[in-house]
Ligand SMILES: Nc1ncnc2c1ncn2[C@@H]1O[C@H](COP(=O)(O)OP(=O)(O)O)[C@@H](O)[C@H]1O
């Protein structure tokens with residue numbers, strides 16, 4: 097699997113899971129693009145970039161000059177003309193930061209996509225996601241917000257797997273079900289649930305029951321090593337043998 101989306105309700109552990117998966121696949125020698133498409137971008141920290149580097153990274157969606165140059169529109173100007181298919185093929189190389197063979201790109205989240213906002217920024221992000229998904233060489237892992245708003249039907253077909261991260265509560269499961277349904281409607285076939293912040297066998301049983309016919313890929317424990325890694329600005333994959341073992345097994349079982 098080469099094109100992977102990670103979705104779910106805010107705070108469930110999407111970024112934590114994305115960082116583990118990115119490091120695990122990178123360790124196999126694969127070239128990874130790790131994309132942060134969340135409104136609260138924290139993937140750079142989670143991957144283990146030092147704070148002074150993180151501070152300098154700006155999301156593509158805020159690069160108004162670049163967006164203007166590529167789309168022909170003044171960013172944010174409602175109703176003005178802009179290109180819906182801007183050229184983006186140089187952007188991954190130009191704007192990514194690397195740790196080993198992980199190329200990190202802070203893309204940002206779509207603006208007002210739920211209200212159907214068709215602004216130049218969104219056109220830019222959509223073009224970028226499409227480009228990344230259609231590129232053959234690299235493995236792309238996208239840490240997303242709730243849904244599939246970065247994708248059109250054609251693009252979604254190129255997504256090999258969507259991970260829906262949930263925690264053992266009803267709200268995140270409801271969100272996962274809704275996102276999973278949208279993704280299915282768009283043509284994303286493989287959807288896997290990751291149960292995060294598991295405290296007990298009871299949590300596992302609860303999740304198994306609640307997710308119904310969605311496919312369970314694995315459980316990650318509620319683990320204080322997550323916070324320790326954050327405080328030390330280290331990647332969780334590097335600092336937790338337990339988490340490393342779990343993600344390696346998931347990767348192996350699903351043949352990611
Ligand atoms: N398995 C876990 N054990 C302990 N804390 C966790 C775990 N997973 C996530 N967290 C914590 O929960 C918070 C949200 O996680 P994050 O991965 O940023 O979620 P999301 O990207 O879905 O918003 C973070 O502060 C993180 O440290």
Ligand SMILES: [Mg+2]
Nearest residue numbers: 110111134138
């Ligand atoms: Mg996040």
